[in-house]
Amino acid sequence: MQKLASAFIFLFLIGLTKVFGQEVPKELENIISPQVNPDQTVTFRFFAPKADSVQISSDFLPPIKVMSRFGLVDGPGKIALTKDKNGLWTYTSKALASELYSYSFLVDGIKTNDPNSPYALRNGASLTNIFIIGNGIADLYKTTDVAHGTLVHSWYPSSGLKTNRRISIYTPAGYEQSTDKYPVLYLLHGAGGDEESWAAHGRAIQILDNLIAQGKAKPMIVVMPNGNVAQDAGYGYGRDGFYKPEFLLPRSMNGEYEANFMDIVTYVEKNFRVKANKANRAIAGLSMGGFHTMHISRYFPNTFDYVGLFSAALMEREDATGKVYSQIDQTLKTQKDNGLKLYWIAIGKDDFLYKANVDFRKKLDDLGMKYEYVETEEGHIWKNWRIYLSQFAPRLFR
Missing domain, CATH: 3.40.50.1820 (Alpha/Beta hydrolase fold, catalytic domain)
Known part of the structure; x- marks a missing residue:
């Protein structure tokens, strides 16, 4: 059984090597997202090698007007991530004020949550990820x-x-x-x-x-x-x-x-x-x-x-x-x-x-x-x- 498991892992790694044409990139072994940096910027990462576009939608971005049953209201803004040669999309925010923020991803226009973060909240039928920036009001x-x-x-x-x-x-x-x-x-x-x-x-x-x-x-x-x-x-x-x-x-x-x-x-x-x-x-x-x-x-x-x-x-x-x-x-x-x-x-x-x-x-x-x-x-x-x-x-x- 142990030999079969070892053989499976070996073949899996060989397959990944063929996909990327090289060894498995280290940055894909343990994707951290979101990553709150010492300067209170935040880095988001999303692995989607076949996607044409990945955006983040969040309340730390300038709001946009969206239509609701109450008319036009403010909704979370959006911004594009940048794709590297391995298919890892990345975006780093500016330094953020102390607050609890929510966010989600848009992959080719389809909303999805961050697969690397379990921290999410539901409001009605909507599920969004969250993170906290401290050193201020959010310490409460x-x-x-x-x-x-x-x-x-x-x-x-x-x-x-x-x-x-x-x-x-x-x-x-x-x-x-x-x-x-x-x-x-x-x-x-x-x-x-x-x-x-x-x-x-x-x-x-x-x-x-x-x-x-x-x-x-x-x-x-x-x-x-x-x-x-x-x-x-x-x-x-x-x-x-x-x-x-x-x-x-x-x-x-x-x-x-x-x-x-x-x-x-x-x-x-x-x-x-x-x-x-x-x-x-x-x-x-x-x-x-x-x-x-x-x-x-x-x-x-x-x-x-x-x-x-x-x-x-x-x-x-x-x-x-x-x-x-x-x-x-x-x-x-x-x-x-x-x-x-x-x-x-x-x-x-x-x-x-x-x-x-x-x-x-x-x-x-x-x-x-x-x-x-x-x-x-x-x-x-x-x-x-x-x-x-x-x-x-x-x-x-x-």
């Missing part, structure tokens, strides 16, 4: 040598939605060893996401671990539910098994989720050691989750002292027909009159939801409702939402 996104919290996945009963639903819950370092009670942040995802999104794309666990260890944020429980009413759990985790993801599932923005949100609060306050009062509850969300956050917080106007809208999808919707969406001005006024410690709105200048947020801020101004506003560069991207969480969490429960 790394797993560092600090005390770590615990991420659990459990199922809560929703009497209103008539099903058990999967939920992700972070408890801070020391929770299991103490008898203390903790405040709670309810953190909501956007369209295309699920109960895994904030822990994966958002790096919420690393952000909270690091901020708490640095004394910049109070120890807190973070509850990350699934905002898609049509699902009992995210793709591959629920009763429907494996099926093609959709960007926006039916019933996700028709009021059912918001109206039944207190099922989540009840479950958390029954099963975890929490401070169960308004002063120790916060709610925040991105995009669709910001839409949910705005409506939940005013529909239950004496429940949350801290509200965060991250690039919130605050435009009017034809499917927003539920009772939750009635008497918006009146319930916002009630929320204001009940008192809030922080109403925090953040959005990028290039976000397609920018005008909707301008209009909503005018509504708050007309109602005399105080809020804090943060405006950043760029658009509707995870880069901004991680930054917003990093800024919002230290403001809570002070």
Whole structure:
């Protein structure tokens, strides 16, 4: 058997030698991609000897306009790699600022992931590779040598939605060893996401671990539910098994989720050691989750002292027909009159939801409702939402 194996390896190497007309090039024996260099440039490599073109598409490149259901929005830019005599395509970026970046390859126009990197995240039906550049804001996104919290996945009963639903819950370092009670942040995802999104794309666990260890944020429980009413759990985790993801599932923005949100609060306050009062509850969300956050917080106007809208999808919707969406001005006024410690709105200048947020801020101004506003560069991207969480969490429960 050993002789047969040795003969096979010998013939395999002979075959490669014929393909390349020489010995196997050393650079093909262990392709490293992406390679983060000491000067914070990044080298990408892709072996495709028969390809006519290989490009990289990434959010570190200047954005390009792409058509979506919302009209023209910013998408990741593209740039070509260079092919050597062995069929190895290479590109080295300029020095990159500290951030978590995503990328994929286009081989003769066909999108594919990096075969040399296992680090990839799914958003809806899209899978992209990721890498981190440190020495800045992205150090918060790394797993560092600090005390770590615990991420659990459990199922809560929703009497209103008539099903058990999967939920992700972070408890801070020391929770299991103490008898203390903790405040709670309810953190909501956007369209295309699920109960895994904030822990994966958002790096919420690393952000909270690091901020708490640095004394910049109070120890807190973070509850990350699934905002898609049509699902009992995210793709591959629920009763429907494996099926093609959709960007926006039916019933996700028709009021059912918001109206039944207190099922989540009840479950958390029954099963975890929490401070169960308004002063120790916060709610925040991105995009669709910001839409949910705005409506939940005013529909239950004496429940949350801290509200965060991250690039919130605050435009009017034809499917927003539920009772939750009635008497918006009146319930916002009630929320204001009940008192809030922080109403925090953040959005990028290039976000397609920018005008909707301008209009909503005018509504708050007309109602005399105080809020804090943060405006950043760029658009509707995870880069901004991680930054917003990093800024919002230290403001809570002070």
